[in-house]
Amino acid sequence: MQNQTITVAQVKPLNRAMLLAAILLVACNLRPTITSVGPLVGLIRTDTSISNGLVGFITTLPLLSFAFLSPLAPKLAHRFGNEWTIFSGLIVLIAGTLLRSTGEIISLFVGTALIGSGIAIFNVLLPSIVKQTFSDRVGLMTGLYSMAMSVFAALASGLSIPLAVGLQLGWESALGYWALPAVVATVFWLPQLRRRSSGRQTMAVQGQERSLWKSGLAWQVTFFMGLQSFLFYCTVAWLPAILQAHGMSVSMAGWMLSLLQFAALPVNFAIPVIADRLSNQKVLVVIVGLFYLFGIAGLLIGSGETMLIVSIVLLGLGQGASISLALVLIGLRAANASQAAKLSGMSQSVGYLLAALGPTLVGFLFDQTHEWSTPLTMLLVVSVALIAAGLGAGRNRHV
Secondary structure (H helix, E strand, O other): OOOOOOOHHHOOHHHHHHHHHHHHHHHOOOOHHHHOOHHHHHHHHHHHOOOHHHHHHHHHHHHHHHHHHOOHHHHHHHHHOHHHHHHHHHHHHHHHHHHHOOOOHHHHHHHHHHHHHHHHHHHHHHHHHHHHHOHHHHHHHHHHHHHHHHHHHHHHHHHHHHHHHHOOOHHHHHHHOOHHHHHHHHHHHHHHHHOOHHHHHHHOOHHHOOOHHHOHHHHHHHHHHHHHHHHHHHHHHHHHHHHHHOOOOHHHHHHHHHHHHHHOHHHHHHHHHHHHHOOOOHHHHHHHHHHHHHHHHHHHHOOOHHHHHHHHHHHHHHHHHHHHHHHHHHHHHOOOHHHHHHHHHHHHHHHHHHHHHHHHHHHHHHHHHOOOHHHHHHHHHHHHHHHHHHHHHOOOOOO
C-alpha cells in the first residue's frame, strides 16, 4: 500500500503557515455558538416560555447533528475534498447562527440544527487533516487547535450576558454575534480551495481496511469521546443554573462558565503533547477522571463560594484534558489518515449521539426532582464510566 500521507516536509513553509492559521480559525468556531447558550438559558426560557427540557434540547440539537452527519463527512471529503467540504460547513454555520438570532422559536431550533451540521464537518475532518499534513506533530497540532477551540468557548460563555444585558442587545443578538468568527474563518479558508487532493488521499485506501465497527479498541475510543462530550455539554448547559441555585448572580454564574473554559487552556495544549510522547495514555485517563470526580463532588456539596470556584477549576481541567485526549487518541490509535477520518467519524457519530442525551436528561431530572443532587450524582457515575472506557482506549495499539 502506497503511503499517501503528506508530511510537513512536503508542504511549503508559507502554505503550511497559511493552513495552520486556517485550521486554528476554523477551530475557533467549534464551540462558541454552543457555549454562548448556557448563560442565556434564563432569558431564553423567560422570553419564550419553554420548559427546562426544551431548553436542554437547544444544547442537544447540535449533538444530534454531530451524530447523524459525522459518518457522512469523510464521504463528502472523498467526493469534494477536505477543503471544499470545510468551506461548505462554514457557510452552513454562518447561516444557522444568523437564523437562530431572529428570535422565533422555530428559527431557534432550526438554526441550532444547522449550526451543529456545520460544526460536525469540522469535528470529523480536522483530526484527519492534522494526521495527513502534520503526521509527525499530531500531539502539538491537536493541542494548538484544542486550545483555540477552548479560548473562544470561554469568551462566548463570558460575553453572553454582557452582550445581551450589559449592551442591551437581547439574547437574540448575543447569539448572532458569533457568526463573525465564522466569517473571518471563511475568508482565511478561501486560499485552501485551490487544493482538492487531501480528501481523496485520506479515503484512498478505505476499501482495503477492515470495518472499525468490529474493533473493540475503536469502540473504546468512541465511548471515551461520547462520555467526555456528555459531561462537557451537560456542564455547559446547566452550570450557570446550578451556581444560581447556590446563590450566585446571573452575571457571576456566566463568568464562572468562562472560568471553567479558561481553566481548560493549559491542559488543552499540554495533554496532547504529553500523550504523543507516552507509550500509552492510561495514566492521563485516570487523571482526567479524578478531575471530573472531585469537581462534580464539589458542586454536589457546594458548601461555600471557595469550594464552588475550586470545583469549577477542577471541572475545567477535566474538560480541557478530556477533549484534547479524545482528539489525540483518534490520531494515535489510527495507522494512517484514512483510518483517522473513519475513526473520527465513528467516534463522533456514536459518541455525540450518546452525549446528546445529556443536557435534556439533566433538565428532565431537575424538572422531576426540583433539586440538583440527582443530576450531579448521575454525572459522577458517568465519570467512572469515562475512566473505564479511557483505560481501554489508552492502550498502545492501532484499530
